[in-house]
Amino acid sequence: MADAVAVHNQGGALIEQYQRTGDLRLLDEGVAVLRDALRLGGLTETISTLASSLLHRYETAHEPADLDEAMELLTRLVDGPGVNLTQATEIVRVQRHRYERDGDLNVLNEAIALAQGVVQQTGPGQRDYDLMQHLLGLALAERYDRTRHLTDLEGAIAAHRIAADNARDELRPNMMLNLAATLRARIAATGDLSMLEEAEAMVGGALAALPAGHPERGNADWLVGALAQFRAQLSRDTDVLTDGIGALRRSVESANNPASLGTRLDSLAAALLQRFELSGDPVVLDEAIEVLRRTPPNAEHLTSLGHALRMRYLHLGDVDALREAVRVLREAVAAAVSPHAHTTAATSLTRAATELAERFPELVSDAVNAARDLVAATDSADALEMLAVALRMRFDTTDAREALIEAGELFEQVLRKRPAGDPLHPRALANLGAFWQQVYDLTGTPETLNEALIYYGRAARADPQQASYQHCFARLMLRQAEQTGDSSRLRAAARALAEAAASEALDPVTRVLAAHTASVTSARINDWEQALRGAERAMALLLRLARPDVENGLAELSGLVSDAVACAVQAGQLALATQWLEYGRDLLLGRVFDDDRAAFPPLGELQQCAVDGPIVLVNVSPLRCDALTLWPGRVELLPLPRLRHDEAVAHAEQFGADDHSFTETLEWLWDTVAEPVLEGVPEHTHVWWSPTGPLAGLPLHAAGRGGQSVVDRVVSSYTPTVRALAWARARAAAPVGAPSMIVVAPSDARHEVAVLAELWEAAALTGPLATRDNVLAALLHHPYAHFACAGEPSGNPARSGIRLHDGTVTALDIARLQLPASRLAVLSGGHLGGAFALAGYPSVIDTLWPVDERAAAEVTVAFHSALLDHGLSLPARALHAVVRELRDRYPARVWAAFTHTGA
Template sequence: MRAERAREAVVGRVEGAPDEFLRAIGDDPAGWMALADKALGESAADRTVLGAVAALMRFTLSEISPRHPLREQCVRLLAVALVDTAQHHDDEAAYTEFQTVVRFEAERLPDDDPARARLTGMLASVGARRRESTHDRMTAEARALLDRFEATEDEAALDEAIARFRAVVLRIADEPDRRHPLGSLGLALVLRYQLHADPGDLRAAISAWRRALAHTPPGNGRVQLVANLAGALHHLFDLERDEAVREESFQLARSVRGEGVAEMRRLNNLAAGLVARFVETGDTRAADEAIELHERAIAMTDPADPQYATRLHNLSDLVKVRFSAAEDPAAVDRSIDLSRRAYAAANTPPRQRFALALALAAGLSLRSERSADLASLAEAVELIRVFVADGPRQDPDRPFLLGKASLILSTYYDATGDAAVAGEAAAAAREALRAAGTGHPHRPMLLFALSHVLSRVHHHTGEAAALAESRRLMAEAASVPAQSPLDRAGMLVLVAGAQVAQQRWAEAADAYDQAIGLFPLLVSRRLTRADQEKRLAERAVTVRDAGAVALQAGDPERALTLIEHGRGTLFAQSLENRDDFDDLRADHPDLAAELLSLRDTLATWTAEGAGAGDDHHRLARRWEELVARVRELPGRQGFLGRVRVGELLSAAERGPVVVFSVSAIRSDALIVRPDGIEVVPLPGVTPEVVERNAREFLAAVADGEDVSGILGWLWDAVAGPVLDRLPDDPSQRVWWCPTGSLAFLPLHAAGRAGHGVLDRVVSSGTPTLRALLHARRAGVPAGTDTLVVAVPEAEGVPALPGVEREVRLLEDVLPTTTVLRDARRAEVLDQIGRHGRAHFACHAVTDTAHPSDSRLLLAGDAPLTVLDIARLRLEGDLAHLSACSTATVGPVLPDEAIHLASAFQLAGYRHVVATLWPVRDVFAVGFARDFYRVVAEHGAGSAALAVHQATRRLRDRLPDHPEIWAAHVHTGP
């Protein structure tokens, strides 16, 4: 009877139960379990058998008592049947029943019953195995979908892969076990981001990789994950401009080392971030490190690897932008060779070949510009035409590549005048703009590309509509704030030029004002001094024209501020307004202390090697953050900002300051007084005329030839018209502030036939009005005793026999002197802060190409450079540099006034006496004697008068030799 009910129970629950199974069911529960065990062993995957076993075990549980000795075995057999059904037939209901039955049976047993522990353990272990099995299967399916996408670019497969990876992650409870599916999910999301540029995909990928990295042990797997995450963070920085993101990417990429594919990817992504840093900031350390990393990655890559072409391409692009033709004439040829190898590489994915073609075209176009090679340009155009016609329309990089293509086509149009090419260039640029949309990160470049095309059309055809649209597009490009300061400043200058062409002077002044406002960002504290100088050299014409435009607009005060803030950028960065820090220290001492510490650390930055640039940028970013925080405080919006015109005018409180504006637009002298500015037109003075006279003057001085004609021109055209506006008072002080090539000429010596500036005023010089204000704010000097640095002999230069006579003279004239004979650098730096005055009698070297490397030659092999001096924080009264060319500016950066004299002023000396060109030993001694007689009697405050009188004495003795008597100049209050 029990056997019949058992068979009915099985038949009622399982359709098509095996006949032999049903016939074997007897009356004994032990026999039922034996039958179930035998059936499971023989047909574990057969769903009908599994169902029959499960039904029989359910009936058995209903028939036996809760404390029956075989009940646990019955529960286990039922569990096996249900788990196998779930595993082999994807039956979630079976697994749910398994959990319900086993949990119920366990919970009805006492806590101390061993059977309860065994059932609970079975529940946990089966659950773990099932999760692992399910996860492995789902992960394998997702990876197969990802492989399908990479082989066929089937976007539906990619979307499904992402959905399945996410499902796997959600099903896994333990975070460490999620790291592999999280890594795969991140990869799939980045692939989709590359297709559609959806920032949400990029951020989700970064989140997934960060979670995976937290539980990934050291090894190549971690290196691979770090490389992927660092690359994604670089892309996120491009979107959000959050520098903490970029900093994280560099820290990650430098935190690991690996081998094989993982290491190659790490090198490549680290290099990509460094390239971006170089392009945006001009930090050549980043570019040089990136070149080395790319070369290592290429050397490790098999030419059959699909990534080989990409790595060649990356290096090609970097070489192209790192080295100008002037710096390295072979750079363009090397870039083209790398691009050709990349373009010819095997196994390159089809979508990438178009980017490689454009890169090769860009190199060929550069070659044509350098050497007028029309064949190279024609080859570039053919590559572009293939891309425009056949390149993938949905590629998110297409707008950027089209913009580059349009610029190369414009170059070909300029060379050939072919109107059809102009049409191609314009069509490519317009398609790029349509595809990019308003928020695209490359939109400014694309606007510039179309503007450039249209400007060339106007140039060739005179078409007014093309010119109007070109100007509108350029103005729009310049107005986009989310671009590098270098790019935006360049576009603003182009906008200003367009306004000048229309004689819209006020609008042009506005554009120049915005461009000059970006100068501090172009030379931020993130850069080495050499890189800062290089960036400023590219902007000299901007400043020259900005003041002239403001004068044309009838606004001399604006002209003064534009000239002032466009020049001496590095000088201003070094000095920083002491009053600002004094006030801040009183109210916010901790903030002021951190800022001053950062300022000094960055000013003396010399660290080198991998990672040093990262630290440099991190500290500079902290500086910028703190300055921004101070500017948010009440009443401190102008902290370390532009000096207002009222304060600039106050620089003339002890006498007029004459600031020059020399431009092809117009040239003027601005006589600055406390109550306003008087504009003195200088007709006939142009940049070309001044540069020619300066060049001829310096050549004549070097050769000992007559320079009276040039000094006469300087009087007639420049200095005389200014002094005609001033009272006739030979004791009056005047500060000359020359700009451009005027800085090479001795304004204090301008004159004809014994009548000139020396007979009309007492002259001083100042590189900027801010420098003059800085000198007047200088603190109380350490005393009136003088440190004399005497180096009559230095390695590689002739001896200076007059140095010892100069020392004896100073010891006789001055009350207290400390003489360092044959002084070494460390000794000078140790002693200089202990004296209120300093006199250097030695050789000096002016490095005109890199003025920050100009130096005073000391004993030993370590000189005292401009940077060494400028980084000092002293409170000195007077520095006399009795050496050659210590106030000579370099031809590349005359408006920055980077020389030894300005360095001593920055260090804290109120008065500095220096030379504009080489001086002979014997005359330097005589000048020092006459100078110090006045200073000994009247103090350091008489330094300007002392220079004036010593110069006049030399002129009276040698009137026909201004190369001797006009060399010395005074800088200071």
């Protein structure tokens, strides 16, 4: 035994030297000597010292055999007469390492049970008590990461607090940082920021105690950055976030192992994503994605990368990023070890696959399969809801009724999991409302409509702040009222729609549409007072729309202005009706090019625009149709009872189908609009037509019946808006240099080009020279332009354009040139007059529809000759003279196509 003691003392001395010097050779030698002492019948202390030394060596060299041997030795201690606090800490340390290595939760549970039992039997002041509390906190936090049981996190916080309060000076900074890390985890899990100040104080205290260059400063920097994200979330202070990102960058640079590097990179990426959400800077988003690409490819980091790629799609429309997100998230699901990591990755995958299927309906099965896999992993309400949404999408794509039925059953399950009082209970009700609405659209049965109303009504009452539920409920009320024709139900529906429109919580375009529908519904039951109020709200909301909302909502918003004007006319408010008609059309057309043109127009300014001839605003609405004629100093109202909106739509749709329909439409235009309007206009007057809605593409200037026609009565021009005409006149009156012309002809138009070159001494861009760049450059130097090109009309005037050799030049492209001296554009085809007028040309000669190339060339050449004869400032009269001369030689389908727009 004496030999064993001597050998033990020799081994212990070597270990002490190692602890002083850090020389691993002394550690290895000490372990070997202690093993000899144990073979000689060493003491319990020998077992404990050897186990501790092996544990130190494992933590340095990560040799599995050392950990297994240490555990075997410590087990002999536990099986002996008793274990002291120091030995127990060694056991817990070994078990934590075994858990980290093998992932066996039972091992971690044993460590926690031992630690909890020991701390209950000891207290502050005893050696290693602080260390055991510290180890207990770490173990509980690790179990929380595996099981997501919040009680483990609360226990970890309590243990870390005790450890930090009782820690020895040399251990206190590390224990303060572990407490801060656990508090951070609780904030992340619960969203409760009440512990943020405590966490920040712990990190600050640790940093104050740690000397420069200390290894734990990297961990402290990580926590500074991670906590700064919560502080910025609370204050929206970008400076706080910037400082946090700086700290996270430092923590990444000091990371000394793959695990800590991955965690710190993930946190840095999260902070960058937060900055992107505040700033919208795509460079920041791209940096976050690149940071995440550097993380180890485990489930957690892959899920973070998938989320960042989804953000690139959601914010920037990058479909390739979304495709990559789906691929990366599939890898995350496959790599997941813990149930929590698997569920998190599967949830993100389902969302990404569903978003991809929204863009590419043929991929809807991928979304459904991802959602089914998620439900197999967890039958949470979120998972069931996502599967239901994917199945509803499958129905929308394939008309598979079984998919819709299954979706309804799933939405019922979601509602059961989200009873009254649950924050998402209203959404569960609304989902069922939407389901029953789809069933009603499919079957048309009153019972299904009633079910949809019940659920949307309950959703609206459960969450009065969610205006979209109120809006859906109101629209369903309207559909039910339309079925019955009950005026009291129509009145109630109009009232509900007005309430929805008043809610700031509803998106802007939907608010405008709700106010419009409320107005029209009131008008249908002859409640014109409420109809006008709804129209006032709709027009006020229309003014507030951002440019992208206006552009994206052009189709839905186009009829709103005409209906509002009809309500104002019905109320006898002609000035308001005129201002609304101008303001609304200017907004929907002119604002695409220039926000300044959408300011509210004073009536006097509009009337003054009629100084050279009356401006006839033709308003077409299902409520009523009227002509508002502007004269200097007055507005004249002419009701048009023979003009009906549905007939106007029919004529617009059928116009030009054959010669009979063509002639029929010209006669109908004369009977319903032109003749009544011209009765109050002196002959040979210059009239500017500004039709709305379905009349906008029809030839009012060519209307006629039985020898009477507009061409014989007045000179006609068009203007998209009144202020567009004023602007055109101002541009046309500005001084200009030599009246040079550029002729653009991508295809064969040699005769036309030759004649124009002789008349004007025009420059020409023909064939392959007629490129986008060449044309845009030439327009800057030639006030007059002739385009012998095919047109590309668009529902959005800004996107309308002419087809060139290498692509299309749009009206918006030309508007951006801000042409300083433009005067006249002649377009051989395309119905682009209004668009080019708004783009910058004071005068535009255009055709409403394509005509025979030879006839078009003859008309345009004749126009240029007449223009030079009449004077360059009178293009409308020049065209009028040509049309009167040629109409006896050509059918109306040819000469009626040509129009003048502008000054």
